[in-house]
Amino acid sequence: MPTDVTKPAKRPGRPRRDQPGLTRQAILTAALALVDEHGLDTLSMRRLASELGVDPMSIYHHLPNKAAIVSGLVGEVFSRMPLELPAGTWQERVRAWAEAYRGLARAHPNLVLQIVTDSAAVSEAAIAISEPLYAALDAAGLAAAEVIAAADTIVDFVNGNALGAAAPGGPDQLAERLAARDTDDPDDADTAPTMRRVHAAGRVTAGFDAGIEIILRGLRR
Amino acid sequence: MPTDVTKPAKRPGRPRRDQPGLTRQAILTAALALVDEHGLDTLSMRRLASELGVDPMSIYHHLPNKAAIVSGLVGEVFSRMPLELPAGTWQERVRAWAEAYRGLARAHPNLVLQIVTDSAAVSEAAIAISEPLYAALDAAGLAAAEVIAAADTIVDFVNGNALGAAAPGGPDQLAERLAARDTDDPDDADTAPTMRRVHAAGRVTAGFDAGIEIILRGLRR
DNA sequence: CCATTAATTCTACGACGTAGATTTTCGAAC
């Protein structure tokens, strides 16, 4: 009694007109769900195909290779970025842009590395996303070179912060770990004394907002 | 005539006392060289072993798995960070710290992703590296919470900037690409008008320094 | 001298990305 649990073995051949048929969109949607739920390293062509109820090689008729899938996922995420910001002072617009970008990254922590990498490489999608930031800074009356410097600074900060926010046990548990230092082993109590003292004295709740405020303050002359 | 070019086939067994013998250090050094020269994705146990003139499985007696090698590489890079900064005003010390950290990342562009990830996850090595930055900010007379916010902001910016600096065709060629937009296809001329205008008007040479100055300026009250 | 342990090579397994051949269906030309 072999209890054959394998699938009914679909036959090859182009699907009939009425039958669903695979789609680039369907593939990316399934892949994004898989990555969001189980992490990027569990994304393999075979698993993705089995999720779609399809042969692994079918995917290659809609996307050229695995790298294209991953970059397609980043594009998918980027396409969720609102291209228009609420009106307001230029500072408010910069804050709104930063929050929106940060929201994208936080919605997909398992893709943060790819998102910030793509942003850093200034892909076409990343350019489209940055435009509202430039517009807000331009409205501040800065000189052209200053707009560029400001935008770069903000983008770099936001990327770095997104990375940290998604890191397992990142800056969040830093204070706890520093506090637990001397109790464990007395000899490493002195490797980071300032950090330990400062983290014991003051707690920070909103690191992201604080960073944006520092940068905004630095843009005034 | 089989022209047997395969290696002389070393026999198994523990090496004699005088013979060299594999070392964690030797493995990491070879791996770092391999990664620096050919990129991280060409780092495989088999290639690394062949580089060392050794069987792939030998490596596992010194490092538990491939992930340990990569994180060992990051530790290797971090250990090059100078733990003492030249004296000076607190601003000068912050600048010096940022430059030193940036230098680490620029020296190993193929590892930048792992470096900033490790830094964002605040590994033990990353803590040791950050201490001088905290000390400099503490010397500025900021309140504890302000020191933390400032350090986080600077670390995030520096990480994001390192990522961008290592990205192939990152912010460097951005101006060229924006300038070449309307000539190619007239319909995408409007997707990023502010960016195009601003980049045409002003060129930025030292984005990193400019970012640090903006943040430093933002820390004054 | 003997037993343990350490360091190495050997063999093998399952998973991966994907090239190439095969099968089926669609859609347009005749």
Next chain:
DNA sequence: GTTCGAAAATCTACGTCGTAGAATTAATGG
């Protein structure tokens, strides 16, 4: 209608990867 090329799917297979487990040899401690 029939024919025929392209499109969309599956099937088979190759080379590579990380690494578990056994075999082999030398150092080391009793």
